[in-house]
Amino acid sequence: MQKKTENKQWKSLHGFFLILSTILVLQPFAWADYTDFRGVVLNGTPANDGKFYYYEVFVKIDQGNPVYFTGVPSQNGKDLNYIFQYFPTDNSLFEFQVTAFDSHGVPGLPSQWSETFYPDFITYDCSSDTVPFADPGDDQVTDIQSGEVILDGSGSYDLFFDDTSSLKFFWECFSYPKDAVVNLSDPSSDYPSFTPDKAGAYYFRLHVSDRVNDTDLNKSPVRYMKVDVVEDINNFVAANAGTPTRVPLGSMAILDGTGSQSSSGILSYKWEALNKTVDIINAHESVAMFTPEEEGTYTFRLTVITENNFSSEITIVSVYDEDEVEDLLFQKIDPECIDYVHADLDTNNSVDGLDLALFAASFNSGKGLADYRTDCDFDKNLRIEKFDIRIFAACFGNTSS
Numbered sequence: 001m002q003k004k005t006e007n008k009q010w011k012s013l014h015g016f017f018l019i020l021s022t023i024l025v026l027q028p029f030a031w032a033d034y035t036d037f038r039g040v041v042l043n044g045t046p047a048n049d050g051k052f053y054y055y056e057v058f059v060k061i062d063q064g065n066p067v068y069f070t071g072v073p074s075q076n077g078k079d080l081n082y083i084f085q086y087f088p089t090d091n092s093l094f095e096f097q098v099t100a101f102d103s104h105g106v107p108g109l110p111s112q113w114s115e116t117f118y119p120d121f122i123t124y125d126c127s128s129d130t131v132p133f134a135d136p137g138d139d140q141v142t143d144i145q146s147g148e149v150i151l152d153g154s155g156s157y158d159l160f161f162d163d164t165s166s167l168k169f170f171w172e173c174f175s176y177p178k179d180a181v182v183n184l185s186d187p188s189s190d191y192p193s194f195t196p197d198k199a200g201a202y203y204f205r206l207h208v209s210d211r212v213n214d215t216d217l218n219k220s221p222v223r224y225m226k227v228d229v230v231e232d233i234n235n236f237v238a239a240n241a242g243t244p245t246r247v248p249l250g251s252m253a254i255l256d257g258t259g260s261q262s263s264s265g266i267l268s269y270k271w272e273a274l275n276k277t278v279d280i281i282n283a284h285e286s287v288a289m290f291t292p293e294e295e296g297t298y299t300f301r302l303t304v305i306t307e308n309n310f311s312s313e314i315t316i317v318s319v320y321d322e323d324e325v326e327d328l329l330f331q332k333i334d335p336e337c338i339d340y341v342h343a344d345l346d347t348n349n350s351v352d353g354l355d356l357a358l359f360a361a362s363f364n365s366g367k368g369l370a371d372y373r374t375d376c377d378f379d380k381n382l383r384i385e386k387f388d389i390r391i392f393a394a395c396f397g398n399t400s401s
Contacts, residue, residue: 069296071318105275125339130160136225143233237262241302241315256368343395
């Protein structure tokens, strides 16, 4: 009798530990690793089973109240391993926390707060002051029969070093079709390639670092691109909801579906907000807009419909409070460290009123709108906003010697 009771107790304990271990495995966890005085690596697992996830990052500055910092996409529930960029204020302390969500805004448990980062922020010269910008190139559509796909990061640049040979490239395929194998030919090249073995969407992210005497200095913010691999290039539809973006609270956010493609004409578009109540302007057009009323991560689904088929994709928009975190999002600009040629829009060897007129005409626009100019989007974030003004202002008035 005693043995039966012991067995029953053991089975109960065994079941308890099995349930506990399952909960621990399923619950998201995350941590932040300090990499240098400008970047932090987040690591973690997703919250719930599903096809799309995002992570929200909060920051405490000098042990103050937690503030929303940014959203991070994680397609298809891949583990989070992400370098996000921040530009620390001198003599401040920073702590970070991350929470995993599914696309409808259902959260897992938040991570523990990271250890306090006290950045040793010392600018020695222009090489350590200016941060490069990554450009992963345009999204692509190809078919499985076409073989090799070449990615193009050659648009990446450094404001100080006007030479891509000073840049080091870091490519990663962070989501791909089930059972696919992705082998990038050279993830540290500006033109890596891979040969897809399954049809579906392949998502890539790129960041770059500038180099002096073979020493990596500053890492760029991460940028994204997608390769849609279809079975038949003559019979396909591929929705493209645009790369994740970040906008200040109260400003107009742009949803860009102009990258969507099909072998026949697209009959209609439909934008839907998944995790928040949003008034979407032009919800049935390729380019839609909304004005966020609260900070946080907004998820949207775009569905494009052709005569015989349809396709959907989700994207995120991170909405931050400028008063709280803007100084952490954008680097300080030292006019002495900038090669003015980046702002010479009319290429007349002078950054003058004509360039100002061209820049002003595209200000507050974003990718998908007619007045958006890639050469005015200095930080390659697909929006022309206040940080681009800082760069242009630093260049204004300069002429070639």
